[in-house]
Amino acid sequence: MDSTELYRKVLLSISGNTLVEKLSLKYGKKLASKFISGDTLAEALAEIENLNSKGIMVTLDHLGEGIKQLSEATGYKEEYIRLIDGIAERGVNSNVSLKPTQMGLALDPEACYSNIRAVVSQAKKHNNFVRIDMEDTPFTQATIDIVLRLHAEGLTNVGTVIQAYLFRTEEDVKQLIDAKVKLRLVKGAYKEPGTVAYQQMSEVINNYKKIIRMHLDKGVYTAIASHDDRVIEWVKDYAAKHSISKDAFEFQMLYGLRMNDQEQLARDGYRIRCYMPYGTMWYPYYTRRLAEKPANLWMVVKNMFK
Numbered sequence: 157m158d159s160t161e162l163y164r165k166v167l168l169s170i171s172g173n174t175l176v177e178k179l180s181l182k183y184g185k186k187l188a189s190k191f192i193s194g195d196t197l198a199e200a201l202a203e204i205e206n207l208n209s210k211g212i213m214v215t216l217d218h219l220g221e222g223i224k225q226l227s228e229a230t231g232y233k234e235e236y237i238r239l240i241d242g243i244a245e246r247g248v249n250s251n252v253s254l255k256p257t258q259m260g261l262a263l264d265p266e267a268c269y270s271n272i273r274a275v276v277s278q279a280k281k282h283n284n285f286v287r288i289d290m291e292d293t294p295f296t297q298a299t300i301d302i303v304l305r306l307h308a309e310g311l312t313n314v315g316t317v318i319q320a321y322l323f324r325t326e327e328d329v330k331q332l333i334d335a336k337v338k339l340r341l342v343k344g345a346y347k348e349p350g351t352v353a354y355q356q357m358s359e360v361i362n363n364y365k366k367i368i369r370m371h372l373d374k375g376v377y378t379a380i381a382s383h384d385d386r387v388i389e390w391v392k393d394y395a396a397k398h399s400i401s402k403d404a405f406e407f408q409m410l411y412g413l414r415m416n417d418q419e420q421l422a423r424d425g426y427r428i429r430c431y432m433p434y435g436t437m438w439y440p441y442y443t444r445r446l447a448e449k450p451a452n453l454w455m456v457v458k459n460m461f462k
């Protein structure tokens with residue numbers, strides 16, 4: 157295991173500690189704000205307009221996950237319906253992303269299904285698209301099942317995310333391409349054991365390229381969500397060498413990271429979408445960002461002294 161992988165594992169472990177969480181919630185909000193567009197929908201919509209003016213599309217995420225009571229899911233569902241309406245009223249270029257455990261997947265899968273169905277139906281009315289983020293492996297199959305079930309019901313404006321670090325990924329991609337489910341391809345952000353996931357970054361990147369190729373070679377539209385130049389430059393080269401149009405895929409990056417590069421990709425004619433979170437439940441999202449890269453932690457430490 158190299159030092160970056162060790163750093164990631166240690167940080168993900170520390171962030172699960174209750175005391176660390178309490179201290180961060182008390183003192184860390186300002187530091188987390190770098191990665192979050194605001195507390196409210198109004199702030200997020202204004203920021204979407206700003207990014208759209210630079211040629212960057214958005215996927216809007218209302219922060220929340222791992223709810224403890226099913227009643228919380230109702231609030232999240234209603235907020236998603238409001239934000240889908242808000243996007244339509246404002247006329248901005250944004251779809252939405254949500255987390256299955258925010259809609260109750262860990263508590264009551266059937267209730268989660270009907271919450272997500274309500275959100276996807278509302279998006280369909282506005283000709284918009286819902287991305288179901290992928291969480292850790294206890295939820296992988298259940299998330300895929302929800303998406304396939306919605307497609308079978310004719311709600312095809314919903315897609316999900318596939319994580320290159322999982323051994324099962326290639327089979328999932330084959331099945332989901334056959335079912336015409338749109339995918340966002342990522343490396344994977346959670347702490348997963350060696351029994352189910354590659355532990356070496358080189359193996360993750362090899363698998364990542366393999367599943368990207370599976371899309372590009374078949375002409376299936378895909379979203380490649382990464383800040384890694386080794387991946388981004390490879391995709392640009394591969395597309396150019398195989399005469400694959402820049403419209404056949406999109407890049408995605410997270411709000412607050414590589415914003416200048418996001419603008420540059422747009423100027424270079426690539427489709428680029430920014431994953432923009434808003435809301436007050438920022439802790440788990442924030443700690444995953446710190447775990448991804450020592451430089452993200454360094455950026456936060458520097459901000460502490462500004």
Ligand SMILES: Cc1cc2nc3c(=O)[nH]c(=O)nc-3n(C[C@H](O)[C@H](O)[C@H](O)COP(=O)(O)OP(=O)(O)OC[C@H]3O[C@@H](n4cnc5c(N)ncnc54)[C@H](O)[C@@H]3O)c2cc1C
Binds near residue numbers: 449
């Ligand atoms: C839009 C989006 C949606 C996502 N959705 C999910 C999801 O649903 N489920 C999930 O498990 N994961 C998700 N992820 C997270 C993903 O799985 C990875 O954990 C995360 O993207 C880190 O991997 P990376 O490829 O971006 O680069 P990393 O592995 O973090 O970094 C690799 C290299 O990229 C370069 N780099 C990275 N960040 C920067 C930077 N800020 N500035 C300059 N260079 C940089 C550096 O050279 C670095 O060494 C999502 C990521 C994105 C971008």
